[in-house]
Each structure stands twice: as C-alpha cells, then as structure tokens.
Amino acid sequence: MNKFAQLGSDIVKLLSKYGGSYISGIENTLILALAGTFIGCLIGFICGMLNTIPCAKTDHPVKRFFVGLIRAIVRVYVEVFRGTPMVLQAVFMYYGLPYFTNNAVKFSGYWIPALVVVSINTGAYMAESVRGGIISIDPGQTEGAKAIGMTHVQTMTNVILPQAFRNIMPQIGNNFIINVKDTSVMFIIGFPDFFAAHRAAVGASYLYFPSATVEMAGYLTMTLIASFLLRWIEKKLDGDSSFELVLDDQLTMTAGTYNHPDKGTPFDERSKEYRDNLTESMKNRNFTARGER
C-alpha cells in the first residue's frame, strides 16, 4: 500500500515541477494529431478520387496513359508510406534533405516536418480507407449521378464522397487515435510532444515509473475523450430519423381538397370545430377513466 502512496507523492512532485511541460506537451500532441489527421484525410480523399477516375478501353490513349500514371503514382505513395515506420520517415526528411543539399534546404523548426510526416503517413492509410469507402457505395449512386449529366468530380464531391465519408468515419477516428499515440515518435526530430515531456522530466528527476504513469493516464484520457467525441459526431452525421411533411405548401397535390387547418365545415375531419370537439371529448374520457380508478 505504501508503494501506492509513494507513487502518489512522486506524481505530485513531478506535476508540481514539470506540470507545465506536460500540459504543453499534451497541447502539441493534440494539435499535431488533429492537423495531421485533417490534412491526411484530405490527401486520402484526393487519392481516393484519383484512384477511381473512370477509364474505358475506348477512351483516348493519352487520357488512358495519364490515368494509368496517376494510379501508379498513388499506388507507390501508398505502399511506400504505409510500409515504412513513421519514425524513419521523420528522420529521412529532417536529416535527409540537408544531407543531400549541403544544408541549403533544411527545416528551421520541428512543426513543419512533423506535420508533413504525420499528414502524408495518415494520407497513405486514408487513401486505402477512402477507396474502400467509395467501393462500398452502391454503383447505382454513380449511375444516377452520371445519368443527370454529372462529371466524375461532381459525382464524387456531391454524391459519393459525402456518403463514403460517413462510412469511413470510424476509420478516421481510428487514425486520429493512432496519431495521438504515434506522434510520440516525433521526439526524434525534437518535437516537444507529450512523450518528449516525459523524457525531459525523467532526465532530470529519474522518476521513470511515476512519469510513465502520468503519461499512461494522459494518453488514455486523450483517446477516451476523442472516441467519445467521434461517436457523438457520427450520431450527428446520421441526422434525424424523422422528417417534416410540408403540408402548408399551397401548390401541393392536395391543394383543392385541403386548404387550411381552420377552414371547412364542422363535419370536415380537419376543421377547427371538429378538432376542438375531439380534444374536448378526449379530455372528458381521460377524466372519467382516471375517476374510476
């Protein structure tokens, strides 16, 4: 038991001394994960769109060549960035560019390379998710859009992607949560995220385990809040299951048979008098029913 007490006091010690750097670490982690997921999704959607450009054998050879080329490029991009560790991609970019250009091109800060690496990494995963999302949409939707003369881009942006977006929302959430955790590898290029705060704290205090406990709790809190929010967004996206009938429209088919709620004879089902009588009688019935009980 006293071990737990010691852990508690160590954590308090850590937080009082390094609390600020933990907080700013959390901030940086969340910003990087959010921005990276967002840009990654954009990349994914663009790749998904490029991947599904229709191309028939009867099309012009030049068009077919370019469609093929685009597909090949997207494929290579996905395979390379999905198939290598993010930590190495960061190193490759951060140290590789200055190496090749004799320091002519180098990153002055850590934000841009970190964001670029996280974004293109997420993009590679999202490209496949988006492709899956697009494939999962009934081909009839595309045909319906084509039949009214929409182009591929119009079909995608107006009809397919909004539906695919809803379907791959769980995937986006997945990627965001993965990014919250995996941005911790960005310490390699000096990015001050939540995990970097841990390294800094233990470097000075040697309280490895208490600091790791803080990290664990911190990451779990972030991801739990994230998955809660994502569920909520999904629910919002699904929208209301009911809809409003527009019966007050003067020009509907029912015009002529049914004009206005307060018009008509007292025998008319929808007249004011009829409704008033009805509510009156309903009230009375309820009253007697309750009385008998």
Add this chain to the structure above:
Amino acid sequence: MGELILQVNHLSKSFGSNLVLRDIDFTVEKGDVISIIGASGSGKSTLLRCINLLETPTSGEILYHGKNVVARGVNATEYRSHVGMVFQSFNLFNNMTVLENCMVGQTKVLKRGKEEARQHAMKYLEEVGMAPYINAKPRQISGGQKQRVAIARAMAMDPEVLLFDEPTSALDPEMVGEVLSVMQRLAEEGMTMLVVTHEMAFARDVSTRVVYMNQGVICEDGSPEELFGNPQKQETRDFLSRFRNS
C-alpha cells in the same frame, strides 16, 4: 412524323464473349412513347443503358440529332444531361433530401440558380405528388414514392428523351399504379419516352410504339394495335401468349 431525336445504327454490345445486343437499328422521334418488351436477358436494359452511354457499345453508332455520341472525344456528360433516365432501383442520392435530389443536377450541371432550381424542382415534385415530402431522405419514403421522385429528378433537367429501365419492377403491386399513372400523364403531355417494361397493359394502352426484343435483336417493332392484336412473328406470339394465360 415527328422530328428525329435518336437514331441507333447497327448497335452491338458484348460482355466478354457474351453477345447481348446484335445489330440493333432503331429510331426515336419527338413525342414517341416506345415500350420495349421481351423476356429477361433479351437485352432490353442493355439497349437502354447503351443509349444513355452507361454502357459503351462494342460497335455501331448512336446519333443524337444527327451527331454520333459514341465517337471518341464526344462530351458524354453533356449528352446525358439531355437524356433523362429512371432506374429500376431508383438510385436516388441517399445523402440528400428529396428536394436536393431534384435540384443538384440543375445547379451543378445546368448551372441554374438556387431559387430557379428550387421552383423548377417543386413544379415536377408537385406533378408527381411528392411535394409534401421534400424534406424527407430517400430511406424514409416508400418505393413508389422514391420512383416518383426519381421521375421528378429526371424531368427537372428538362430532358428531351426520358428513359425508363423497368421503373415498376422493384415495386409491390400497390405501388405500381401510382408510378404508372405518373408516367401515363407524362406521355399524355407529349414527353418522348422509352420504357423498358413488363407491364403489358401500359405498353398496350399508353405507348405509341411497341418493340419486342428477343435474344439481343429487335424481333418486332410496331404500333401496340399491330403488335398485340396481330403479331407477325412466332416468337412474339409465344411471348404474348404467356402473358394472356397468366
């Protein structure tokens, strides 16, 4: 004789080694209401889908006002906006409301203004009796209602020809009537229509021409009186007798 809108010349379509359409010759004139009948698998739907370029014909040509739309470099999307299509499975956009379904083509393809598109859409939604449901999503309305919205969506594009691909086949008997009566009204208003159907009563009473297809070829083509009253070919007689007996 009306103005010639569509002319199909020597159209063939094969899927792999499977020859679905063989050397189809076929014309559509303004004001025609043509019913295409025939057994399942006889190529009716494929012919319709070829006319709308949803399938690329293997050979032959489709002339729209004398211009071959199958040729390379023809703007297929522009052509499609003049030829409306109503599908067996409705194909309404699931992410939009009924009204948005009827507006999106007008605003995006025809570049009409929002208000103009809305009024135009409402006009046709009223015509098909779906105006009260403009805020509903496709999943919230019945099959017959969906099909009526699909007709309004196609009509809102002011097409020159309207293609119907078995518009009532996915509906239960109660809903068939509401869709057919909308189609009948359109026919009476002079809309040029091409209807693939199994509704023989509709083919007989509403259309101006009936085409019987069998095994990828047009077997018989004539007025409903001729085709139903006095079919010339044995295949047509066999096909029609199956309907009479049932």
